[in-house]
Amino acid sequence: MNHLRTALLLPLLVVSTPSITAPIREAALARHIDVLASDAYEGRKPGTPGAIKAVTYIAGAFRDAGLTPGAADGGWYQAIAFTERTPVTTDMRVGTRHEAEVTATGLDPQVRIANAPIVFAGYGIVGQGRDDLAGVALTGAVVVIRSGTPAGMAQAPRTAERIATLQARGVAAILTVTSATTPWADQTAQRTRPATTLATVRRPSVQGTMSQAAFRRLAPNADALLAATDTAGFRTVPLPGRMSLTVETTIRPFTSWNVIGRRAGTAAMGQAVLFTGHWDHLGICRPEGATDRICNGAVDNASGIASMIETARELGTGAKPVRDEVFIATTAEELGLLGMEAWADAPTVPLTDVVAAINVDTVAIAPRGLPVAIVGRGLTRLDRVVDRAARRLGRKVDTDLEANAFTDRQDGAVLVRRGVPAVMIGGSFSDLKRLEAFLGSVYHGPADAPGKSVVLGGAAEDADLTVAVARTLVDPAAYPAR
Ligand SMILES: [Zn+2]
Structure with missing residues (x-):
């Protein structure tokens, strides 16, 4: 982070947006990724034992991060029936x-x-x-x-x-x-x-x-x-x-689960900021006899879940949010954004009370220092909040619309279609050459595994950005409702 630049810009900005208290570290992200993308989880395919391990781990991590259960029945899990x-x-x-x-x-x-x-x-x-x-x-x-x-x-x-x-x-x-x-x-x-x-x-x-x-x-x-x-x-x-x-x-028929955690805001206004990311991946994806049969999904999307957990923990430090924070680790994204659809069909917060959503998907491919892109730039009123937070953290802003090529390929699309402002933000989406190189090689294959495909500098930096953006979004004075 460029401290000099941050110091110079601060007086010009809204006062109610505190800077981050402690940066999120690569090691903290790696700990979650190493578990979720380990062979023991067998690629986290919905309807398999590995999926049950994944949702159990995430609920425990949400609890450790200071969240309370957020599903409609008072538990962590939204059960969803699939065919x-x-x-x-x-x-x-x-x-x-x-x-x-x-x-x-x-x-x-x-x-x-x-x-x-x-x-x-x-x-x-x-x-x-x-x-x-x-x-x-x-x-x-x-x-x-x-x-x-x-x-x-x-x-x-x-x-x-x-x-x-x-x-x-x-x-x-x-x-x-x-x-x-x-x-x-x-x-x-x-x-x-x-x-x-x-x-x-x-x-x-x-x-x-x-x-x-x-x-x-x-x-x-x-x-x-x-x-x-x-x-x-x-x-x-x-x-x-x-x-x-x-x-x-x-x-x-099979059942799978969204894992939902929340942190209650100080105002009983019912409004919420959503953090979403999918935990599912492709499971055992190669035929018997292949050297490596498991698509571990380290980058896609154990990295996003790790980011969401550490974002939740960091947001628990410092001032309490005014609005609620709701964290949803979705299932069945790889099957067509189905877990997000199921949540939107039976939302734990009325969709009209969701003031913003940040989805995290496939973030661990870039080093620190890349400009911040927005997947969904121009489609919501979140751009200004993200751009300001990015500049405050000393980061460049990528204002072209190239990253919007991914708008329909991620869980946030379900929310946008239903009128909820949802974006993905960060450096992974500003260097499309790097992203396309990943998509054209290790993506959705056994090589997307811990230690092989994972680059965590940018993911940690982007999690800091998410924290900074979130601190504005949870404050009605800094970010009024629609
Ligand atoms: Zn995928």
């Missing part, structure tokens, strides 16, 4: 013709759909000046859609939203046509991989993918249809014939 579906067999017939190039999963272990009408719904987008589904009854239909985004549409609805829109129209099945560039035979890994949803999620009876070739056999005028989907005037069209589907699925 994992793995495709077994898919039998698809159009009239008497059998079609092999289709893979789907069902709502139940065996689902049969007989003689259903077939429609092609393009991108399946309703909104942004389009209504791909206008004027067509979809109840009981097999709906074929294409993936991707229409030419020229910047912010298309997410796939999950398109599926929900179709689901609301009572469709029996949704089949997505896969990319023309990758041959069907080369997509086996994606097609047969298990998919997990929250158990509460509604979905059509059958959901799956079909090859380009299968689509072309289904739609004699496929090229014209596909071309039409890029125009705003596109409308869902019936395809010839009737479809029958028999789908067998292995269904595995």
